[in-house]
Amino acid sequence: MSRFRDYHMNIKIRIVQIFYSDLVAGAIFPFMAIYFSEYYGSKLTGILLLVNVIIGLVVGLYGGYYADRTGRKKLMVIAGIIRMVAFIIMALANSPILTSPGLTFLMALLVGVSLGLDGPAADAMVIDITKPSERKGVYSLIYWSFNLAFAVGGIIGALTFENYLFELLLILSFTSFLANILVIIFIEETLMKKETMKQKSVIFNMLKSYKEVAGDKLFIYFVLAGLFIQSIENQMENYIGIRLNQEMPTQSLFFFDVSGVEMLGFLKSENTIIVVLLTVLITRWVSKLKEERAFLSSIFVFTIGYVAISYVNNVWLLFIFMAIATVGELMRVPIQQDFLASIPTDDKRSSYMAVYGMVFYGSMMLSSIFVSLGAIFNNETMSVLILISGMIGMIMIKRILPDLKKRRQLQS
Numbered sequence: 265m266s267r268f269r270d271y272h273m274n275i276k277i278r279i280v281q282i283f284y285s286d287l288v289a290g291a292i293f294p295f296m297a298i299y300f301s302e303y304y305g306s307k308l309t310g311i312l313l314l315v316n317v318i319i320g321l322v323v324g325l326y327g328g329y330y331a332d333r334t335g336r337k338k339l340m341v342i343a344g345i346i347r348m349v350a351f352i353i354m355a356l357a358n359s360p361i362l363t364s365p366g367l368t369f370l371m372a373l374l375v376g377v378s379l380g381l382d383g384p385a386a387d388a389m390v391i392d393i394t395k396p397s398e399r400k401g402v403y404s405l406i407y408w409s410f411n412l413a414f415a416v417g418g419i420i421g422a423l424t425f426e427n428y429l430f431e432l433l434l435i436l437s438f439t440s441f442l443a444n445i446l447v448i449i450f451i452e453e454t455l456m457k458k459e460t461m462k463q464k465s466v467i468f469n470m471l472k473s474y475k476e477v478a479g480d481k482l483f484i485y486f487v488l489a490g491l492f493i494q495s496i497e498n499q500m501e502n503y504i505g506i507r508l509n510q511e512m513p514t515q516s517l518f519f520f521d522v523s524g525v526e527m528l529g530f531l532k533s534e535n536t537i538i539v540v541l542l543t544v545l546i547t548r549w550v551s552k553l554k555e556e557r558a559f560l561s562s563i564f565v566f567t568i569g570y571v572a573i574s575y576v577n578n579v580w581l582l583f584i585f586m587a588i589a590t591v592g593e594l595m596r597v598p599i600q601q602d603f604l605a606s607i608p609t610d611d612k613r614s615s616y617m618a619v620y621g622m623v624f625y626g627s628m629m630l631s632s633i634f635v636s637l638g639a640i641f642n643n644e645t646m647s648v649l650i651l652i653s654g655m656i657g658m659i660m661i662k663r664i665l666p667d668l669k670k671r672r673q674l675q676s
Contacts, residue, residue, distance in 0.1 A: 272393045275402055277450050278386060281443045283409040288436040290417025294501045294532055295425045296372065297635065298509045298525060303365040306506055310636030312369055313502065314629055316376050321625040323380030331385035336392070337453045343382035344447055348440035350374035355433035392454035408540060415536035422529020482671060483607050483620075485664045490600070491626040492657035493563060496570045496650055497593070498631035500532060503638045503646060504574050511643075512577045522579055531573070531586045538590040546594040556665055559599045560658055566592030567654025575647045606672035 300309040331339050350371040357367040394402050424432060478484065508524035515522055522530070550558050569589025573582055604620065630653070638646050 271402065274389060274393055274451050274454065277446050278390065279405055279409050281446055282406060283413045284439050285443055286410055286413035287417045287420075288432065288439050290414035290532075291421030291425065291529075292417075292429075292432055292436060294418065294505065294528065295421055295525060297502050297505050298528070299429075300365060300369065301506045301509075301635070306639035307636045309506070310502075310632050310634070310639075313632035313635060316369075316373055317625055317628040317632060319373055320376040320380045321622070323377050324383060324625075327381040327384045331388050331455075335453050335455045336385040336389040337447070337451050339385040340382045340389075340447050340451065341444070343378040343385075344440065344444040346381070347375055347378040348437060348444055350378065351433060351437040351440050355430060355437055358433060359430050389451075389454045411536045411540045415533045415540065418529045418533035418536065420529075422526040422533070425529070426523070426525055480607075482664055482667050485660055486604070486607060486668070487620055487623055489657045489660035489664075490620070490623040491630065492653045492660070493566070493596075494623055494627035495630040495634075496567060496654050497589075498627050499570060499574065499634060499650060500528070500535075502631045503634040504528075504570075506635060506638065507574065507643070507646075508577075515579050517579055527579060527582060531582060534583060534586050535590045535593075538587060539594065542591075543594060546591065547598050550595050550598060555599060558595060559665070560662055562592045562595030562599070563654060563658040563661065564592070565589070566596060567651060567658070568592075571647050571651045571654070574650050575643055603668045603672065607668070 297309060297313060300312055304312065327339060327343075354368055354371040354375075356362060357364040357371065390402060390406075421432070505528045508528050510524070512524035512527060550562075566589055569585045569587075569592055572585040573589065576582060576585065634646070634649070637649065641649070
């Protein structure tokens with residue numbers, strides 16, 4: 265594994281950019297569902313969040329396509345400028361002179377567009393300039409930077425989001441400005457050969473690349489199972505976050521009082537800190553267990569933890585069940601990723617991974633729908649629906665496990 269000082273300058277800049285961007289983003293975005301629900305109600309908020317996810321999905325497909333045609337840096341610069349302007353306007357829309365949730369939502373859409381534009385470009389840039397022998401170290405460092413930033417950002421947001429949103433958005437605007445300077449001055453273009461051949465249609469070519477992947481029923485079942493399971497965790501920033509804000513009474517935690525919004529930040533930070541500290545330990549422990557039992561048990565433990573979080577209001581019980589849910593997550597992820605790596609064929613690996621990336625957007629859509637359902641059904645019903653989501657995912661995984669093992673053996 266290479267040392268940090270030996271990495272390409274682009275990698276160093278990217279890691280610094282990720283840390284500072286996610287530090288402030290972690291203090292704001294997990295609480296946006298609560299923000300919009302206070303102005304528009306839970307039903308409309310669910311629809312707004314769904315629209316935001318759909319736009320991010322569509323722009324992400326185009327961003328990935330054009331990053332391979334026009335270059336990585338160009339899209340990163342354009343996206344960075346869009347994001348900076350959006351944050352500045354968002355700060356003005358929540359300033360002492362103006363309060364405009366409508367303008368805030370439009371700017372949130374622009375932020376989603378910018379992330380769709382430069383996300384694939386930045387990921388491709390990392391692959392362009394790293395050797396296979398050093399990628400594990402690079403991605404590990406990026407993963408740790410992301411989690412640490414969100415852990416600290418979640419605590420900052422929990423303590424300041426309600427009363428200092430304007431100041432937070434100003435800081436985010438400033439960090440976006442600094443990130444743009446770093447990209448413009450120090451980032452080098454890594455796509456040496458630009459695409460020049462004429463294409464019939466962007467949509468036609470994207471659909472063509474996904475056609476054969478969609479015919480792999482085992483993979484599609486795996487994707488759907490992942491969607492249902494991932495949607496449970498996404499409830500933290502949607503239905504569960506809104507519920508805690510509306511229903512959890514202020515309680516004493518050591519020497520200070522904690523509200524529902526603050527508790528959401530603490531739970532997100534707890535999850536991230538446990539992931540950062542215990543990933544290696546739990547991965548080693550799970551490797552000694554029977555794979556099939558460990559995989560299914562992890563999904564069950566993960567689901568039960570979030571079902572409890574969706575219902576209880578006691579701060580200590582919330583902390584306990586978040587720890588349980590996170591342990592389930594750490595048990596599941598290495599096994600799930602191992603099976604995922606064994607499914608694609610070598611000649612279509614990127615197409616498979618692109619489709620699997622839709623798990624994130626699909627799970628966000630599903631969790632956004634839960635926000636609207638939360639305004640219709642009571643807490644007990646919503647907890648049952650979350651439980652059903654987890655059980656559907658677990659049953660689908662159990663059904664395809666024998667085929668997953670066969671596919672892995674064939675790939676070996």
